[in-house]
Amino acid sequence: MFGIDLGKYRTLVVSIFLFLLFDLGVLVLNFVISSQIAHDAEAVNLAGRQRMLSQRTAKAALQIEKQAASDTPDRKLPAELANAAEIFDRTLRAFMQGGETVSGSGSPLALAPLDDAEAQAILQRAAAVWTPYRQAMQAALAPGANADAVAALVQRAEAANLELLGLMNDLTTRMESIAASKAKNLRMVQVGGITLATINFVIILVHFIGHLRRADRDLEHARKQTDDILKTTQEGLFLLDPDYRIGSQHSRALGGMLGSEKPGGASLIDLLRPAVSQKTLDTAREYIDLLLKHDVKERLVASLNPLDRVEINLSSAPGDTSQRYLKFAFNRVTENKRVTHLLVTANDITKRVELERDLKESEERSASQMSMLVELLRVDPAAMQEFLSGAGSALEHMNSLLKDQTEGREAHSTRINGIYRVAHRLKGDAAALGLTSLAANVHGLESLLTELRERATLTGENFLPVTVRVKSLFADLESIQNVVARVAQMRSTVLVEAPRPAVDADAQALAFVQQWRAFAHQIAQRRHKQVELSYGGLDLAELPAVQRETILSVVNQFIRNAIVHGIETPDERRLRGKPVAGRLAVYVMRNEEGGLALSFRDDGQGISVEGIRQAALKSGRLAPERAHTATDRELIGLIFEPGLSTQGSADEDAGRGAGLDAVKEMVVGQGGRIRIGTTRGEYCHFRVALPAPAEQPDVAAAQPANQEIQT
Amino acid sequence: MKLLIVDDSNIIRSKIARALGAYGLEVVGLAANGKDAVARAAATRPDVVTMDLTMPEMDGIECIREIRKLRPKVQILVVSALADKATAIQALKEGAQGFLCKPFTEQELTEAIGELIEEAQNG
Known part of the structure; x- marks a missing residue:
């Protein structure tokens, strides 16, 4: 409306506007009709005055006639008659044609011609009577008028008096009737206007009460929804x-x-x-x-x-x-x-935070396990086995010390020192093996113990963090054991998948194979180990005696060497996921040059480069600085040197360092060569090539220990 | 739409210039410190500024204050590492409109700038 957006108030404003319009209409009509009524009342008054003037003129005419005979005539009477006649005449004309007359108070008054036909008819008849009457008056009042003129006036007055009175009376009545009719119309308009305004008001009321109730209901509904949301939301x-x-x-x-x-x-x-x-x-x-x-x-x-x-x-x-x-x-x-x-x-967001924390811990744990795995892969399996066994005992010892409930400063001090000693040794061992994460955890335990040492007072409760830390060490140790087992299992799987020479069932029954097998079992028994030997290839009986003897002798030495140094005890093998019995696989075939190729492989722990380094140092074969700079390849080559043994003490099977040097001597003596392949913890593989018997030894080709080091 | 890049790292400046140049902004200046940034803002009259906070000569907060005096309607995006939230909030109170944490992806950068440009165009 008027370019203004009234929104939800539009209906209200329109209704109020209509209400005011009705009121204004009634007011205007009221005003117009009221002024008309006032005007009509004035006209009714003038009509009444005409009645009075008709009588006054007749009376004046009679008085003028009566006084004409007297000596002192009233000088005022002719003027009075003239005045009355003038007013009557002006008013009559004003009623008929519109024009000016004088009001009751004497002031000029403009009149519109009466628009009522009946009234006009009355006026016409009145004019017809009035005009000769008026002329008689003018004649009688003219200067020098005689008594005849006055007599004629009186005669006319008597004739017109009653008729004019009657006509003016009719006019008054008619005009009163017109005024009454207008008053009635005014009332009707007022009643109609007020009725419309009231109806409008009622409509507004009904509409808005309904609207307000709907708005209240919507508001209540919205409030309830808001309440429900606020009550139930978890936020x-x-x-x-x-x-x-x-x-x-x-x-x-x-x-x-x-x-x-x-x-x-x-x-x-x-x-x-x-x-x-x-x-x-x-x-x-x-x-x-x-x-x-x-x-x-x-x-x-x-x-x-x-x-x-x-x-x-x-x-x-x-x-x-x-x-x-x-x-x-x-x-x-x-x-x-x-x-x-x-x-x-x-x-x-507690759950989310906890989940993130768990995830982070899990990632850290996983990273720590990965680093542990890497650490473990570097460690010699036997050393690891020894460490795990020792670490388990150490932790059990700590546990037993913690279980001791004896109170008192001295008892606590003894307990702290006892645990500290064990922990320190464990840390040293772990660090020596490169198990840095475990060493760090043990170091944490040491720090806790140091704190306890520095405390002025101690109770059993102060040991709680120590107990928790020892428990976590148990968990670490278990993790390591699991990882070690898994690594061993993986290695075993790799071994299973490694290609091997075909084993001929008939070959197993050959006499020399039976001999090797008996020899192997004999040594294994003394070493509390188990072995299985398999053979594939040529029947050695077909070979020239020199070659046959060489092969028999070399294989015997390899069997001894493998069982003493390579094959692990059944417990160790189980831990590493290997079959309990160690496997020795021997294979002999002719090579392309007409010579012989011997393959001897065991699935033991492989060659310990570190062990050779220590043995070479101990025996003085390598100077300390050389021992530390020597490559794995150089060190493995030393196993063919006389007098070098990694066995701590000599016994009937090994330890004097005389064995592989004899193999080398035999093979090189016949112009052959030896290759070694080994992976720590998995296998050791000797491959010997012997030239055809007729050939002369080739010195250049007879370089010993041409090893492939597979790690 | 003219862009001024303020950062003491050459790598970050190049990264922003490359990304927002491709986005359609006209790179009118690169500044490695606050003082240089104010001088370039006066000379090039940029519509948008990316602002590092920790810089030699004049730090980002003072630089924002100075640039705001020169160009009251300029849109400023603080691009900084979130070491100290309070400092970043202080920078925004001085008249920057947005904050982007380092390190950021190209998409994060263009989205943030897109929002500021919309403001600049409407304003």
Whole structure:
């Protein structure tokens, strides 16, 4: 309306406008008709005056006649008659044609011609009577008029008097009737207007009461929905004003989150004060101000929210506190493009935080296990086995010391020192093997023990962290054992998949094979080990005696060497995921040059380069500085040198360092060559090539120990 | 739309210039410190500025204050590592409109700038 958007008030404004229009219409009509009535009343008065004037003229005429005979005639009478006649005449004409007359008070008065036909008819008849009467008057009043003229006037007056009176009376009555009719119309208009206005008012009332009731119902419905949302949402929802106060309308969950029964009206900053640092609190205040009072992009500053993770400790009962993590998110609420409040959403992200923490721990654990795995792969399996066994005992010892409940300073001191000694040894062993993560954990235990040593007073409770740490060491040890077992299993799988020469069942029955097998079992038995020997290839009986003897002798030496140094005890093999019985695989075939190729492979622990280094140092074969710079290849080559043995003490099977040097001597003596392949913990493989018997020894080709080192 | 890039790291400046140049902005200046940035802002009259906070000569906060005096309607995006939220908030109070945390992806950068440009065009 008028270019103004009235919105929901449009109907109301239209209704009020109509109401005023009706009222105004009634008022205008009232005014118009009232003025007409006033005018009519004036006319009725004038009509009544005409009646009176008709009588006055007749009376004056009679009086003039009567006084004509007297000596002192009234001089006023002719003037009075003339005046009355003049007024009557002007008024009559004014009624008939419109014109000016004089009012009762003598002032000029303009009249419109009467628009009523009946009244005009009366006036016409009156004029017909009046005109001769008026002429008789003029004749009688003319200067020098005689008595005849007066007599004629009186005669005319007597004739016209009653008729004029009657006509003027009719005119008055008629005009009163017209005025009454108009008054009636006015009443009707008033009643109609007021009725319309009342109807309009009633419509407005009904419409708006209905509208208000609907609005109330909608409002109630909306309020209920809001209440339901605020009651049921798990989020803390509230409005925050520029004074950091929480609005009175907030979700029910908020109280529980903030540990406040009535957070409405409280200051968010005050509620958070116990939970966060002063710096975070100050930053939070600045951040809220930034959103409320500064021209920044809400989305582009969200990452600066200092309350995106708040740790809150809630106590439901004395001594019963729970740790929760809350995330507060802030959104602007604007009114007329001005930020008035912030809508704050608080979420309990405890589960997410815990999940993240678990994930992180799991990643760390996994990384630690991976590093442990790498560490373990570097460690010599036998040394590892020895370490694991020792570490297990060490931890059991610590455990038993911790179980001792004896109180008193001396008992505690003895316990601390006892555990410390064991821990220190364990740390040293772990570090020596390169198990740095385990060593670090044991170091942590040492630190705890150092702290306890420095305490003035000690109770059994102070040992709790030590017990926890020892338990974690048990767990570490178990992890290591699991990993070791898995590594061994993997190695075993690789071995299974490695290609091997075909084994001929008939070959197993050959006499020399039976001999090797018996020899192997004999040595194994003395060493408390188990072995299985398989053979594939030529029947040695077909070979020239020199070659046959060489092969028999070399294989015997390899069998002895493999069982003593390579094959592990059944327990060790089980731990490494290998079959309990060690496997010796022998294969002899002719090579392309007509010579012989011997393959001897065992699935034991391979050659210990470190063991050779130590033995070479001990025997003085290598100077200390050379021993440390020698390559694996050079060191493995030393096993063919006389007098070098890794066996601690000599026995019937090994230890004097005379064995492989004899093999080398035989093979090289016949112009052959030896290759070694070994992987620590997995296998050792000797490949011997002997030239055809007729050939002369080739010195250049007879370089010993041409090893392939596979690690 | 003219862009001024303020960062003491050459790598970051190049990264922003490459990404926002491809996005359609006209790179009118590169500044490695606050003082240079103010001089370039006066000379090139940029519409948008990316602003590092920790810089030699004049730090980002003071630089924002100076540039805001020269160009009251310029849109400023703070691009900084989130070591100290309070400092970043202070920078925004001095007249920057947005904050982007280092390290950022090209998409994050263009989205943030897109939002500021919209503001500049509407304003």
